[in-house]
Amino acid sequence: MEHKKIILGHGSGAGLTHKLISEVFAQTFKINHLDDACKISDKMVISTDSYVVNPLFFPGGDIGKLSVSGTINDVAMSGARPTFLVAGFIIEEGFEISALQKIVCSMQKTAQQAGVQIIAGDTKVVEKGKGDGIYISTTGVGILGDGDELSVNRIQVGDKLVVNGTLGDHAVAIINARDRLELDPPPMSDCCALNNLVQAMLKSAEVKFLRDLTRGGLATILNEVIENSDVGIIISEELLPIKQSVSAVCGLLGLDPLYLANEGKLVGFVSEDERLLDEMKKHNCARDAAIIGEVTDEVKGVYLRTTVGSLRPLPILNSDPLPRIC
Amino acid sequence: MDLSKYRHPELVSNIVDKLARWKEPVKFMEVCGSHTMAIGQWGLRKLLPDSIKLISGPGCPVCVTPSCVIDALFSLEGVTIATFGDLLHVPGSRGTLADARANGLDVRLVYSSLEALELSKERETIFVGIGFETTIPGIAQTIQIAKKENLSGFSVLPIFKTIPPALDALLSSEEVDIDGLILPGHVSVIIGWKVYSFIPRKYGTSCVVAGFEPLDIMVAIERLINQIETNSPRVDNEYTRVVTPDGNLKAQEFMQQVLQPTDTYWRGLGLIPNSGLKIRDEYARFDAAKKYDITLDFGKNEDNINCRCADVLKGKLTPPQCPLFKTECHPHNPLGPCMVSSEGSCAAYYKYET
Amino acid sequence: MCIAIPGKLIKKEEDKGIVDLGGITKEISLAFIPQAVENDWILIHTGFGLEIISETEAQNTIEILQEAYHSDPIQK
Numbered sequence: 001m002e003h004k005k006i007i008l009g010h011g012s013g014a015g016l017t018h019k020l021i022s023e024v025f026a027q028t029f030k031i032n033h034l035d036d037a038c039k040i041s042d043k044m045v046i047s048t049d050s051y052v053v054n055p056l057f058f059p060g061g062d063i064g065k066l067s068v069s070g071t072i073n074d075v076a077m078s079g080a081r082p083t084f085l086v087a088g089f090i091i092e093e094g095f096e097i098s099a100l101q102k103i104v105c106s107m108q109k110t111a112q113q114a115g116v117q118i119i120a121g122d123t124k125v126v127e128k129g130k131g132d133g134i135y136i137s138t139t140g141v142g143i144l145g146d147g148d149e150l151s152v153n154r155i156q157v158g159d160k161l162v163v164n165g166t167l168g169d170h171a172v173a174i175i176n177a178r179d180r181l182e183l184d185p186p187p188m189s190d191c192c193a194l195n196n197l198v199q200a201m202l203k204s205a206e207v208k209f210l211r212d213l214t215r216g217g218l219a220t221i222l223n224e225v226i227e228n229s230d231v232g233i234i235i236s237e238e239l240l241p242i243k244q245s246v247s248a249v250c251g252l253l254g255l256d257p258l259y260l261a262n263e264g265k266l267v268g269f270v271s272e273d274e275r276l277l278d279e280m281k282k283h284n285c286a287r288d289a290a291i292i293g294e295v296t297d298e299v300k301g302v303y304l305r306t307t308v309g310s311l312r313p314l315p316i317l318n319s320d321p322l323p324r325i326c
Numbered sequence: 327m328d329l330s331k332y333r334h335p336e337l338v339s340n341i342v343d344k345l346a347r348w349k350e351p352v353k354f355m356e357v358c359g360s361h362t363m364a365i366g367q368w369g370l371r372k373l374l375p376d377s378i379k380l381i382s383g384p385g386c387p388v389c390v391t392p393s394c395v396i397d398a399l400f401s402l403e404g405v406t407i408a409t410f411g412d413l414l415h416v417p418g419s420r421g422t423l424a425d426a427r428a429n430g431l432d433v434r435l436v437y438s439s440l441e442a443l444e445l446s447k448e449r450e451t452i453f454v455g456i457g458f459e460t461t462i463p464g465i466a467q468t469i470q471i472a473k474k475e476n477l478s479g480f481s482v483l484p485i486f487k488t489i490p491p492a493l494d495a496l497l498s499s500e501e502v503d504i505d506g507l508i509l510p511g512h513v514s515v516i517i518g519w520k521v522y523s524f525i526p527r528k529y530g531t532s533c534v535v536a537g538f539e540p541l542d543i544m545v546a547i548e549r550l551i552n553q554i555e556t557n558s559p560r561v562d563n564e565y566t567r568v569v570t571p572d573g574n575l576k577a578q579e580f581m582q583q584v585l586q587p588t589d590t591y592w593r594g595l596g597l598i599p600n601s602g603l604k605i606r607d608e609y610a611r612f613d614a615a616k617k618y619d620i621t622l623d624f625g626k627n628e629d630n631i632n633c634r635c636a637d638v639l640k641g642k643l644t645p646p647q648c649p650l651f652k653t654e655c656h657p658h659n660p661l662g663p664c665m666v667s668s669e670g671s672c673a674a675y676y677k678y679e680t
Numbered sequence: 681m682c683i684a685i686p687g688k689l690i691k692k693e694e695d696k697g698i699v700d701l702g703g704i705t706k707e708i709s710l711a712f713i714p715q716a717v718e719n720d721w722i723l724i725h726t727g728f729g730l731e732i733i734s735e736t737e738a739q740n741t742i743e744i745l746q747e748a749y750h751s752d753p754i755q756k
Contacts, residue, residue, distance in 0.1 A: 007424045009415075015658050181437060183704040248701035251685040252724070253411075253437065307330075308338045308540045310369025315677055317657065324412045325437070325461060325726050326359055326387055326669055326682055327686040327721050327733065331742050340748070360683055410726075438727030440709065460682030464728040467711050512682040515723060515731045538683075541745065567737040568723050574731055577712040 011052075015316055017215070036212070037078040037142070047074035048139040056103070056133055058177045060170075060189030064106035066263060067136040069193040070214070072114050076195035077210040077266065079150040079202060080142030085111060087121040087138045092131035103134065114193035116140070147202060154208035155269045157231055159295040162268045162276065164197060164286035165190065167218055168246045168257030170264070176249070187245055190285075192264035197283045205273035212266045217259040219314040221267060222302045226295075233302045234311070235293030254324035258304070259317055269295065332539030333368075341544040342373045348551055353379045353503065355641050357493065358510035359386035359669035360538055366678030368540040378547065381641035382671035384492060385510055387456050389639065389663040389670045390592040393418040394622045395485055399426065399454070402618065406432040408442035409454040416666050439468040439482070446472070446480035452614040455482040460512040462486050462603060463577035466584040469605070469612045481614035484605050485622075487590060489513050490521050491601035497529045502640050506532035506550035508543065511565045518573030519563045526559035537565040584609055591624040593663055594636035635662035638671050645675040652676065684725035686733055689718055699724060 009016040025031070037047035051067040061069075068085060075082040087107065091100065111118050148154070173189040175181065194212065201207055211221050222233050242257050250257050264285055270276060280289040293305075302314040356362055362382040365371055371380055384390055396418030399407055407423065414435065415422050427433040432449075436442050442453035455465050465482060472480045489510060496502055509522060514535045525531050532553035536546035546564045553559055563569050581603070590602025605613040614620060633655070634648040645651050645664065655661040657676060664670035687699030687706070697710045699722055709728045710716050721733040 003425065005425065005428045007422075007428050009424060019658070179435070179437065180441070181706065183701075183706050184698075185704065187704060244702035245704040248685065248687075248704060251683070252701065252706075254683045306367075306369055306540075307333045307335060308368055308370075308373075309335045310373055312367065312369040312678055317677075324668060324683070325410045325457065326412050326667075327688070327735075327738070329686070331738075337745050340745075358682070440727050458682065460684065460725055460730065463712060464709070464726050467709065467728070510682070512684050512723075512725065512730065515684075545741075545745065564741075567734050567741065568731045574712050576714065577730065580711070 018316075036074040037080070039078075043144050045075055045078045045080045045142050045144060046139065047071055048137065049074055050135065050137040052132065052135055053174065054132060055177050056099070058189055059173055059186045061191035061263070062103055062106050063134065063136055064103035065110045065191050067138045068107045068110040068116070068118070069114070069191055070263065071138040071140040072116055072193040072195050073212040073266070075140045075142035076193075076198045077150075077212050078142065078144070079147065079198070079207075079210070080144045081199065082114065082116050082140050082142040082195050085116055085118045085138050085140045087118060087136060089121065089123045090131055090135040091123065091125050092133055093125055093128040095133055100134065110193060114195055116193075116195070145202070150207065150209050152209055152225055152229065155225070155229065155231065155295055156208075157295055157297045159208060159269045160272050160291050161233065161235060161293045161295070162270055162280070162289060162291050163213070163218070163241065164194070164266055164280060164283075165264070165288040166241045166243045166246065167213070167262060167265065168242060168250065168260035170262050171217075171260035172246050172249045175253070181249075183249065187249065190262055190264035192285045194264065194266055194285060197280065197286055198266070200279050200283065201268060201276065204279040205276040206271040207268055208271070209269040210266055213262040215261050216316075217257070217261060218267060219256075219258040219302060220316055222314070223316045225269075226302065230300070231295050231297060232299035233293060234296050234299060234305055235303070236305045237307050239290055239292045241288045241290050254326075258314060329539060332537070332541040334541065338373075338540050338544055341548050345378060345548060345551065346375050348375060348377050350554075351377050351379070352505040352551070352554060353381055353641070354506040354508055354547065354550055355381045355383045355504045356508040357383040357385040357489065358508075358513070359389070359667070360512070361508055361510065361536065361543065362386070362671060362674045363669045364538045364540070364543060366674045368543075369678070370540060370543055371679060374547070378551075381504070381644065382638070382674065383641060384496065384592065384595060384639040385458065385489065385513075386664075386667050386670050387458055387487060388412045388416055388667035389635070390487060390594060391416065391456060391485060391663070392591055392593045392622070392624055394624060395454075395483070396423060398620045398622055399423060399452075399483075400431070402431065402452070404450070405618070406434060406445060406449050406451045407454065408434045408436045408445055408451050410456065411435045412667065413454060413456060416663070417660065439465045443468050443472060443477060443480050446477055450479050451481075452618070453480070453482045455484045455486055458487055458489055458510070458513050459516045459581075462585070463516060463574075463580045466580045469584050469609055470580065472612050473609060478611065481612050481617050482605065483614040483620065484585070484603060485590075486585065486603040487592065488587075488601055488603065490517070491598055492592060492595065493522070493525060494528075495595060495598045495601070496640060497525065497531060499640065501642055504531060504641055505554060506534070508546050508550070509533055509535040509561075511535060511537045511542070511569065514565065514569045514573065516574050516577050518571050519561050519569055520571045521573075522561045526561060530559050532559040534562040535565050535569050537567070594639040597624070633662035635664045635672070638664050645672040648672070682725055684723045684730060686721050687724050689716055689720045689722050692716065692718055697722070697729065699729075
């Protein structure tokens with residue numbers, strides 16, 4: 001169906017988003033290659049992202065923490081060391097300044113812990129009713145090291161897939177907070193900056209490619225990664241780290257954790273290395289790191305080997321998975 | 327509760343091995359959309375021999391909801407629509423409820439009718455009453471609470487449907503040729519399994535009530551084969567841990583107090599007598615159809631002329647046999663209800679079957 | 681067409697209860713299962729408990745299947 005107006009599904013990170021970006025933005029800006037971060041010189045990468053979340057404060061984080069860690073992660077996935085961020089704020093008339101202060105302090109704390117500086121910004125105020133409290137946009141730059149560039153073209157059959165921890169945490173935290181499911185204790189978002197983890201991974205194994213697992217979840221991201229290649233991916237259901245509480249909420253709402261957003265998780269395509277998991281688990285954000293599958297020429301596309309031994313395809317969905325009762 | 331027992335690979339593969347020896351072609355229909363999803367999610371179709379074909383039936387409340395319901399909601403103003411997420415992307419002639427939201431209609435997704443009741447304390451709220459017997463008692467109870475607490479801002483648009491009359495209509499059609507039914511586990515929790523006794527008696531069709539774990543479904547298929555092998559069609563209950571012969575009488579009581587049978591229209595199947603439920607007169611002020619004067623025009627033919635959803639819902643075609651499947655009709659551009667609903671046959675095939 | 685999941689009833693107050701879904705808890709209506717008691721496993725759908733899950737039946741199902749592991753295969 002052709003939509004004449006933007007619907008929420010266009011922001012889901014799934015099929016509708018891809019269509020919008022490709023038809024409206026990429027074509028007009030003449031961008032041939034779409035990626036989260038872009039090289040602007042031999043050694044420098046840049047990335048930008050905008051942050052819209054409801055509620056603004058949620059268990060495990062807030063829009064401030066999200067806006068800093070999210071862009072740090074986009075830069076970090078290229079292998080670059082994030083150095084500076086700039087931030088833009090669109091604030092709704094009537095927004096409590098004390099809430100704004102909390103958000104800004106959260107941004108500073110997240111940036112400091114990650115070793116990144118916020119060096120510039122801009123603020124606009126819109127009339128009451130014309131903004132959802134606050135929207136934040138951040139742009140980050142990072143410096144590449146001397147090692148091999150991370151690239152999808154380096155991925156080959158036999159490479160392993162590693163994730164740094166449990167899947168679906170952020171989406172479930174937001175759904176519970178926003179939809180007032182009143183789960184107790186409230187599920188926590190996994191929002192965190194991954195740049196230090198990435199640098200440790202680069203030093204301890206041959207890492208070919210990294211992606212953070214944001215909108216669309218693991219299944220969507222894996223499809224994007226191998227979109228233009230001849231290889232396939234098989235991940236094993238038994239190896240996937242998923243919290244029991246996340247499984248329960250997904251069961252309740254008819255959601256699949258493989259398609260849910262994370263804000264502190266990455267997937268790495270790596271040559272097999274015994275040291276990698278040990279190194280990763282030294283970091284707080286990777287205590288549940290696990291090898292979950294491999295790149296293969298047995299299949300084309302992304303597949304899940306289920307607990308019962310069957311092979312199930314994991315295609316890209318059209319839009320955000322919605323809670324369902326049936 | 328340890329569900330891993332019902333996902334035990336060795337127990338599943340034991341049944342797979344036994345079924346592999348079955349040579350006679352048979353067609354089993356899984357009535358329920360959640361079974362279609364579970365079969366897809368666990369990759370069970372591929373574990374079966376070629377002789378055993380699974381066909382998806384009409385037990386997808388979104389798939390069988392006519393688009394005039396969406397059109398009717400689209401026209402409303404000054405009211406909040408509370409709905410289960412299942413309905414958000416169903417197209418009407420003017421667009422979906424998601425499009426209506428983009429146009430300014432206040433559409434809220436809820437997990438429970440009780441959430442809609444809470445919303446109605448602040449604003450006029452219509453809860454879209456979609457669902458089968460699993461879901462209906464909860465909505466009926468919510469209407470009773472609304473009456474007791476005099477929450478006049480709350481109403482329900484009743485588009486409920488019931489399963490046994492639909493199965494009767496389906497099986498009585500000459501176009502439909504099914505050897506066995508995998509009966510809906512959670513509907514049966516409410517209505518019991520004795521209500522299906524007419525099926526083997528009237529049609530000679532084998533029946534098993536099944537749960538939703540991989541082992542539940544594989545055992546149900548094995549039991550259907552056993553019934554066919556011994557020529558003893560009957561209603562068998564695999565889901566004994568929650569399904570009883572008479573069902574949940576308390577839940578049925580709530581339904582009967584608030585609702586009464588009515589004829590209703592199933593997209594793809596047409597009008598089926600006494601297969602719907604409407605709100606009784608004593609609860610009329612909570613009936614959104616009366617409160618907002620909503621008339622549903624079922625006569626309009628809403629589907630693409632080449633859409634074969636009706637045949638898919640009857641089990642006459644599998645989705646890949648529809649000429650529109652994956653060519654013009656896919657989740658990004660669903661032309662019929664079976665592709666729109668995430669548990670519709672075509673959507674499930676698109677997602678889970680290569 | 682109806683997804684429902686199991687939860688353990690850990691607290692009951694008249695016709696409402698708190699169920700443990702696996703590390704997190706949620707309040708549900710027990711209107712259809714007034715006979716439910718704490719520690720019962722409940723089948724939950726859209727905020728309502730639909731039925732008490734019989735653990736005896738659940739165990740029976742698994743035991744039968746485990747015995748059938750060695751039973752005769754289908755002949756046809």
